[in-house]
Each structure stands twice: as C-alpha cells, then as structure tokens.
Amino acid sequence: MKLSRSLAAFVAASAFAVGVVFAAETAAPKAKPEGNPGKCCVKAESAGKTCDHKCCVEANAAGKNCEKCGGTNPAKKS
Numbered sequence: 001m002k003l004s005r006s007l008a009a010f011v012a013a014s015a016f017a018v019g020v021v022f023a024a025e026t027a028a029p030k031a032k033p034e035g036n037p038g039k040c041c042v043k044a045e046s047a048g049k050t051c052d053h054k055c056c057v058e059a060n061a062a063g064k065n066c067e068k069c070g071g072t073n074p075a076k077k078s
Contacts, residue, residue, distance in 0.1 A: 038069030
C-alpha cells in the first residue's frame with residue numbers, strides 16, 4: 001500500500017514537471033526579425049510553415065533575415 005502511494009505520487013509529480021517544461025517551450029514564440037524576409041520564407045509562411053533552408057534557419061536563430069535568399073536587415077547605426 002505504501003509503495004503504491006509513493007509510485008502514484010512520483011508519477012503525478014513527473015507528469016506535472018513534463019507539463020511545465022512543454023508549456024515553457026511553447027508559451028513564448030520568437031519575435032520576427034525587423035526588415036523583410038526572403039522570398040522562400042514568405043512562401044513557407046503563407047503555407048503555414050517555417051522555411052527549412054539551412055541559411056534561413058541560421059539567420060533566424062541569430063534574430064536576422066537571410067540576406068542570401070533576398071531578405072533585408074535594418075542597417076546598423078554607428
């Protein structure tokens with residue numbers, strides 16, 4: 001009896017922890033970078049997806065638009 005209660009408490013705590021982790025990952029979507037995205041990114045977005053080009057993924061991770069695919073980024077102010 002004591003073992004089943006301990007097991008049930010462990011399962012409940014684990015489920016709660018997993019729920020918190022998934023909620024934290026999906027709660028805050030990234031802001032879109034300033035400037036204009038490339039044509040491939042616009043096409044993917046209109047289809048409800050994200051562009052999977054390697055250059056676009058890397059640029060997006062850096063908070064920029066992919067200039068190789070025709071995107072533009074705001075000029076740096078000195």
